[in-house]
Amino acid sequence: MKVLDLKCRQGHCFEGWFASETDFQEQMQRGLVQCPLCGDTCVEKQLSVPRLNLGAKAPCAAGAPDAGTLPAAEPSHEGGSVALQGAWLALTRKIMAHTEDVGDRFAEEARRMQSGEAQERAIRGQASAEDAAQLRAEGIPVIPWAVPQALKETLQWGAA
Known part of the structure; x- marks a missing residue:
């Protein structure tokens, strides 16, 4: 590997x-x-x-902290912290798991929920910037959130 x-x-x-x-x-x-x-x-x-597997871990001296219990330093890269990217990705997955994808019907469905025509629930989908601004003006909360294409598709394992 x-x-x-x-x-x-x-x-x-x-x-x-x-x-x-x-x-x-x-x-x-x-x-x-x-x-x-x-x-x-x-x-x-x-x-x-490189990760080198040199055998079993040496025992810690009495009273010395175990290296495995110390917090690891988060490497920082150009363009942002790896930890921040990971947290954003985890939050995106959580949002996707707890919302219904209504696709390009987002604005229409949000208005239906606001008027009581549809059951209120957490939804996500696509809306133009103009539609999002109009929804906000109508008092309907909208949060723009970019979802990477890789998360929208099934993860493939093995050689294709």
Whole structure:
């Protein structure tokens, strides 16, 4: 298994797991490797620190803190913190899991809920900037939230 540090044109850093270097190159050529935050398929490998498995962990000296219990420093990359990107991605997944996707009927469905014609519930979908502004003017709360294309599709496992 080859774990690579990758970066897209927008500066988002993420990991990719591949069976081999050849597998990585083939997936890149087919456009299958994309940023999980913005969906950009123009990604490049970054320098990675190799993980060496040198056997069992040495026991800690009495009273010394166990390195496994210390908080790890969050690496910061150009374009934002990895921790911040991860938190945004986790929140996006939570939003998707707890809302109904009404697609391009978002504005219409929000108005139906506001007027009592439809059951009130958490929805998500697409609306133009003009529609979103008009909904806000009508007192209907709207929060713009970009959902990466990679989260909208089923994750594929194994060689395609």
